[in-house]
Amino acid sequence: MELPRRDCGDELLRPGELTDIRRRLRRIAPKHDLATVIACAFDHRTRMLPFIFADTRMVPAGVRAIGSAMVDAGFEKTRLVLQQWNRYFRPSRMQLDGRVPDLFMISSMGMHLAPCLELIRDAQHIELRHRPLIIAGGSLNLYQPYEVFRAGPNGPCGADVAVTGEEYVLLNLLEVLLSLRGTGESMRAAFDRARQTGALRAVPGLVYPEYQRGRPTGELMDTGMQRLVGDLDELPDSVLGYGLLEAPGRGAGLAARAVEAQRVRRLSPISSLVLTFGCKFACPYCPIPGYNQRQHRVKSGARIAEEMWRLHKTYGLRYFFGTDDNFFNHKGRTLDIVETLARAEFEGVPLRRKVRWYSEVTVHDTLQMKEHLPLIRTAGCRALWLGVEDMTATLVKKGQSVDKTTDAFRSLRNVGICPMPMMMHHDGQPLYSRHSSYGLLNQIKLLRQAGAVSLQVLMVTPSPGTRLYDETFTSGQVFDNVAGRQVQNYMYDGNYVIASNHQRPWRKQLNLLAGYLYFYNPLWLAVALMRSNSKVSLKPAGMQIVGMMGLVQTVRRTFGWAWRLRWGRIKRLACPPVSPFPMRGVNGEPAAHELVRLVGTGVTQINGATIPES
Ligand code: B12
Numbered sequence: 383m384e385l386p387r388r389d390c391g392d393e394l395l396r397p398g399e400l401t402d403i404r405r406r407l408r409r410i411a412p413k414h415d416l417a418t419v420i421a422c423a424f425d426h427r428t429r430m431l432p433f434i435f436a437d438t439r440m441v442p443a444g445v446r447a448i449g450s451a452m453v454d455a456g457f458e459k460t461r462l463v464l465q466q467w468n469r470y471f472r473p474s475r476m477q478l479d480g481r482v483p484d485l486f487m488i489s490s491m492g493m494h495l496a497p498c499l500e501l502i503r504d505a506q507h508i509e510l511r512h513r514p515l516i517i518a519g520g521s522l523n524l525y526q527p528y529e530v531f532r533a534g535p536n537g538p539c540g541a542d543v544a545v546t547g548e549e550y551v552l553l554n555l556l557e558v559l560l561s562l563r564g565t566g567e568s569m570r571a572a573f574d575r576a577r578q579t580g581a582l583r584a585v586p587g588l589v590y591p592e593y594q595r596g597r598p599t600g601e602l603m604d605t606g607m608q609r610l611v612g613d614l615d616e617l618p619d620s621v622l623g624y625g626l627l628e629a630p631g632r633g634a635g636l637a638a639r640a641v642e643a644q645r646v647r648r649l650s651p652i653s654s655l656v657l658t659f660g661c662k663f664a665c666p667y668c669p670i671p672g673y674n675q676r677q678h679r680v681k682s683g684a685r686i687a688e689e690m691w692r693l694h695k696t697y698g699l700r701y702f703f704g705t706d707d708n709f710f711n712h713k714g715r716t717l718d719i720v721e722t723l724a725r726a727e728f729e730g731v732p733l734r735r736k737v738r739w740y741s742e743v744t745v746h747d748t749l750q751m752k753e754h755l756p757l758i759r760t761a762g763c764r765a766l767w768l769g770v771e772d773m774t775a776t777l778v779k780k781g782q783s784v785d786k787t788t789d790a791f792r793s794l795r796n797v798g799i800c801p802m803p804m805m806m807h808h809d810g811q812p813l814y815s816r817h818s819s820y821g822l823l824n825q826i827k828l829l830r831q832a833g834a835v836s837l838q839v840l841m842v843t844p845s846p847g848t849r850l851y852d853e854t855f856t857s858g859q860v861f862d863n864v865a866g867r868q869v870q871n872y873m874y875d876g877n878y879v880i881a882s883n884h885q886r887p888w889r890k891q892l893n894l895l896a897g898y899l900y901f902y903n904p905l906w907l908a909v910a911l912m913r914s915n916s917k918v919s920l921k922p923a924g925m926q927i928v929g930m931m932g933l934v935q936t937v938r939r940t941f942g943w944a945w946r947l948r949w950g951r952i953k954r955l956a957c958p959p960v961s962p963f964p965m966r967g968v969n970g971e972p973a974a975h976e977l978v979r980l981v982g983t984g985v986t987q988i989n990g991a992t993i994p995e996s
């Protein structure tokens with residue numbers, strides 16, 4: 383099931399609303415002197431192709447955005463800790479400004495659930511009178527906020543509150559809490575009072591354990607879908623977030639100071655940057671259009687140019703990855719941005735000489751933009767990731783075909799933009815097919831001939847918040863355990879075959895490896911080196927080296943799983959994971975984030991636990 387949409391016309395914040403709350407908080411911030419630590423959860427078992435290096439060498443935009451929002455709102459005592467760099471960090475040992483912070487926040491993706499829960503558990507060891515308010519956020523919580531709560535003696539415990547939205551929701555929550563907070567009172571005490579008085583119910587985008595007359599009801603309260611910021615120029619300045627990073631280290635606590643500006647570029651040479659949000663397509667396996675409530679949100683070209691320039695000036699950053707869902711989604715808006723970037727000049731220096739940027743697009747929209755590709759390159763674009771999925775459009779149709787994909791790839795390559803295909807392997811696709819383009823290797827060959835520089839092949843995997851999610855489970859495709867090994871969250875990354883009706887799922891696992899090996903190997907490295915005088919110069923050769931190194935890691939991590947699939951017994955799930963606690967919305971409405979409801983399915987057992995049919 384997709385996330386529900388707010389009423390038509392009520393999806394977005396009023397223009398200026400985010401700017402206003404930032405201003406209001408800045409006024410009251412000095413009175414409160416909050417210290418905040420924001421940790422980014424990261425499961426190191428997810429380190430393999432196709433994301434190896436990008437996962438640790440690009441500080442995630444989410445945690446930076448929240449850090450920037452805190453500093454912008456006047457809470458300068460804020461530190462960002464990445465488990466990517468500080469895997470031994472323990473919240474129970476953290477001190478900032480000589481004290482236990484008032485707020486401990488965690489940003490997590492779904493597959494990093496295990497370390498996220500571990501961080502929460504550890505934070506709960508802090509002595510009660512000093513314990514910070516624990517706030518969970520990030521894409522895990524956008525879709526499955528109930529995951530950060532676990533059963534305790536008095537009902538749900540774990541995080542104090544999950545934020546199911548973006549910066550505005552957090553600032554809105556803080557404003558409510560600070561308006562109730564007494565002098566010297568802890569943020570947890572203010573939170574408890576806000577919960578008791580019902581003040582939190584007026585903040586859309588929260589999930590928290592509900593209390594009545596001071597006692598837990600055992601339920602989770604869901605205050606509904608957030609309102610989204612429509613004009614991304616209202617977002618706080620992304621330059622602020624980089625100034626808050628904890629330097630990499632092996633310690634459990636925090637350093638006295640954040641990392642120096644001149645080290646940022648070496649630690650995180652690629653900078654992810656929000657340019658746009660949303661996509662007009664509606665692929666049934668993708669949660670993005672639902673999350674964005676079918677809205678397309680953009681930053682202006684002028685703001686993007688200025689941010690890139692200042693990130694370059696302040697930290698020496700040169701390479702930017704747009705966190706777009708589909709950068710070419712709207713031709714007019716895209717052209718506005720690239721025309722501005724192509725023209726932008728700062729201190730007499732054209733921006734395009736200083737920065738390079740990359741993004742994600744679709745084949746269909748690339749062809750619509752064909753005549754503008756030279757301009758897009760002039761604006762600084764050097765690589766685009768394209769969701770090709772299956773070139774024959776058998777798995778999903780979004781305007782692609784063998785000819786169109788080839789055309790799009792050649793057009794990009796001709797102007798000097800590296801086309802980077804993202805493919806999806808599925809049960810119906812053989813490794814190789816005779817006299818057709820259906821096989822995985824056949825398609826990889828076509829893509830390489832058309833100019834592909836890197837490769838991403840993932841197995842179709844259920845993703846929460848999508849239309850296909852429930853059905854993939856209820857049709858018995860999803861594995862619970864294989865040869866006794868439990869499928870865990872970190873394996874929901876598309877690199878493990880964990881959902882399949884194929885008679886020999888181990889073959890699917892080996893197909894993924896074969897696909898990578900066919901693309902990344904010494905032979906193609908030699909060819910890439912020989913052809914390195916083309917417009918995209920040494921990039922294909924560089925990608926071959928990165929790909930081969932990543933492949934070693936992928937084989938090491940997934941070969942054992944293929945072995946289990948070959949010889950072990952596969953136990954399947956009957957239905958998707960659900961909230962372990964009843965959830966309810968404000969004013970008796972259904973909870974917006976209880977995406978899976980078992981009403982009428984006749985299913986009463988999940989993973990061995992009895993689920994009441996309500
Ligand atoms: C860039 C990106 C990547 C990069 C990440 C690099 C990096 N280190 O940053 C790369 C290419 C490596 C990557 C890899 C993967 N990704 Co990815 N990726 C994205 C993408 C396109 C943008 C992420 C981003 O920076 N967004 C911009 C920031 C500002 O948004 P945000 O992170 O959501 O943060 C906001 C809110 O969530 C919230 N928030 C965040 N943290 C916190 C914390 C607190 C306390 C609070 C209050 C709020 C809060 O506020 C933020 C500001 O608005 C998103 C899709 C999207 N449009 O978001 C997918 C996405 C995050 N990826 C996803 C997935 C599944 C993956 C992969 C597993 C591959 C795959 N199968 O698709 C791998 C995992 C790799 C790994 N080891 O972690 C999913 C996650 C789904 C989920 N339930 O968690 C997403 C959402 C795409 C999707 N399918 O829907 N990815």
Ligand code: SF4
Pocket residue numbers: 661662663664665668669670671707708744769780
């Ligand atoms: S084109 Fe990409 S972003 Fe858009 S709905 Fe499909 S998978 Fe999601």
